[in-house]
Amino acid sequence: MIRYLRKVVIRSAIFLHLSIVIITVSHLHEKVYSNIFPALNNLYSAYTNTNRCFGFFAPEVYNDLSVNMTAHSDSTSKKYLFKNVNFETRVRLYSLMGHFGENYDTVQMSLFSRSWALKIFTEDPKVKSVDVKVDWNVIPTMPQYLKGQRIQHSLFYSTHFDAN
Amino acid sequence: MLLTSKIISFFETPVNTRQLAYFRIALGAFCILKILILFPALNDYYGQYGIIQWAISKAAIGPYLPHLGDLSNFLIESFSISATTAFYTIFISYIFCLLSLTFGFLTRIMAIICWLFHLAWMNTGGAFVYGVDVFTQISLFYLLFMPSGKYLSLDILLKISKPQKTSLAGGMTKRVFQLQMCIMYFSSGVEKVSSVQWRSGEAIWRAVMMPSFKQFDLTWLSNYTFIPFTLGWLTVLIEISYCVLVWIPKFRVLAIFSVIMLHISIGLFMGMWFFSVVMILISLFCYGEECYEDIKKTLSKYNSPFLIKIKQIHKKRLLGKALNS
Numbered sequence: 350m351i352r353y354l355r356k357v358v359i360r361s362a363i364f365l366h367l368s369i370v371i372i373t374v375s376h377l378h379e380k381v382y383s384n385i386f387p388a389l390n391n392l393y394s395a396y397t398n399t400n401r402c403f404g405f406f407a408p409e410v411y412n413d414l415s416v417n418m419t420a421h422s423d424s425t426s427k428k429y430l431f432k433n434v435n436f437e438t439r440v441r442l443y444s445l446m447g448h449f450g451e452n453y454d455t456v457q458m459s460l461f462s463r464s465w466a467l468k469i470f471t472e473d474p475k476v477k478s479v480d481v482k483v484d485w486n487v488i489p490t491m492p493q494y495l496k497g498q499r500i501q502h503s504l505f506y507s508t509h510f511d512a513n
Numbered sequence: 514m515l516l517t518s519k520i521i522s523f524f525e526t527p528v529n530t531r532q533l534a535y536f537r538i539a540l541g542a543f544c545i546l547k548i549l550i551l552f553p554a555l556n557d558y559y560g561q562y563g564i565i566q567w568a569i570s571k572a573a574i575g576p577y578l579p580h581l582g583d584l585s586n587f588l589i590e591s592f593s594i595s596a597t598t599a600f601y602t603i604f605i606s607y608i609f610c611l612l613s614l615t616f617g618f619l620t621r622i623m624a625i626i627c628w629l630f631h632l633a634w635m636n637t638g639g640a641f642v643y644g645v646d647v648f649t650q651i652s653l654f655y656l657l658f659m660p661s662g663k664y665l666s667l668d669i670l671l672k673i674s675k676p677q678k679t680s681l682a683g684g685m686t687k688r689v690f691q692l693q694m695c696i697m698y699f700s701s702g703v704e705k706v707s708s709v710q711w712r713s714g715e716a717i718w719r720a721v722m723m724p725s726f727k728q729f730d731l732t733w734l735s736n737y738t739f740i741p742f743t744l745g746w747l748t749v750l751i752e753i754s755y756c757v758l759v760w761i762p763k764f765r766v767l768a769i770f771s772v773i774m775l776h777i778s779i780g781l782f783m784g785m786w787f788f789s790v791v792m793i794l795i796s797l798f799c800y801g802e803e804c805y806e807d808i809k810k811t812l813s814k815y816n817s818p819f820l821i822k823i824k825q826i827h828k829k830r831l832l833g834k835a836l837n838s
Binding site: 359392398402403408432441442443447460461467471491 | 693
């Protein structure tokens with residue numbers, strides 16, 4: 350009896366797991382008008398990461414963002430760069446900027462930039478103010494590139510923080 | 514009824530525990546490398562006052578999810594240590610657990626701890642998360658259900674657990690993992706083909722031109738638009754066909770080889786080496802043994818007359834030597 354029940358539980362778990370994965374990757378979960386399902390789906394995704402929409406630069410490869418920060422003290426102004434020590438940190442910083450611009454969420458952008466400014470203020474107490482400027486690297490298409498157009502940096506977000 | 518039993522037998526196929534052990538070792542070693550490469554900038558990326566402070570990363574996740582901040586607070590309150598000491602204690606504990614998992618010491622328990630630890634690192638550095646973390650977490654999740662310590666482990670050496678040749682639980686988990694990979698590649702391929710960028714090859718062009726990823730100067734590609742166009746379609750084709758070809762013995766090696774080459778290209782041209790390695794590792798675990806069997810079968814089929822001839826020549830020589838002597 351226990352053996353039978355165990356079998357039923359395992360088979361049901363596999364069926365449920367694969368169903369959740371398929372529902373999520375096919376975006377069917379977005380069409381479910383219920384409060385419980387999205388919550389459960391998110392919880393399951395948060396722990397297992399199996400039910401996510403796997404895009405890998407799909408549908409589009411978006412323009413990447415680059416951040417420029419300037420720390421101003423009483424007498425000097427210097428550029429501040431995030432620690433970028435190897436190929437992996439380079440990709441991580443790309444991810445950071447991807448999450449920064451995600452869904453054009455200004456609340457998220459404000460939170461991130463505050464966090465960066467706070468890091469600069471904590472590292473150097475002499476810094477009085479910080480300028481944060483995020484540029485969008487607009488990549489030309491292949492025909493545009495052949496016509497002479499090059500990568501352009503257009504302003505995506507900018508803000509200023511004072512220590513006081 | 515026949516279909517049901519076919520489905521059940523498809524899922525309930527035992528697997529060699531050797532495969533599970535190799536996967537455990539490879540995944541454990543990979544996780545160690547993944548965290549060690551970030552060590553020079555660890556405090557900046559995951560520290561309390563790093564690029565994204567703990568207060569922000571904690572607020573972004575649910576209260577039920579593990580976070581390094583919670584662990585750190587627990588250590589500070591329990592042992593009256595500084596925040597920095599607590600942070601590096603967590604780091605050393607994580608490395609220790611990963612080493613234990615790799616060597617197969619208290620394997621199942623270590624698999625659970627490593628899974629939770631990895632989740633805590635992911636949640637803390639949520640702003641830096643990308644594919645490599647997602648697929649490592651998925652792998653660690655599936656490893657929870659595999660008896661990966663039943664072969665080549667300290668557990669066997671120390672007689673904590675008994676060796677086992679095959680495992681049904683391992684086989685079922687591997688099957689689910691295989692299907693997960695098929696679903697994942699297929700959905701990714703479908704998403705790509707729905708986009709004009711991928712159909713025109715612009716996606717490849719943009720990926721190699723992005724300042725964040727640029728490894729080589731490939732601006733000359735704009736003169737040969739057929740190259741990005743072909744590569745774009747090839748990527749879509751590899752991803753969409755993966756879910757079919759890996760189940761056909763004749764094409765399985767080709768499918769896995771294509772996917773490996775795709776990921777090597779991602780590493781080479783975009784610098785995403787860790788992502789490439791984890792994807793290759795998963796594909797090799799899911800279909801490596803089957804590919805090995807396919808290659809062996811093919812070789813034995815094509816080489817048998819040749820081998821027979823060699824054996825005959827060898828026999829004649831031995832006979833000649835014996836007669837001469």
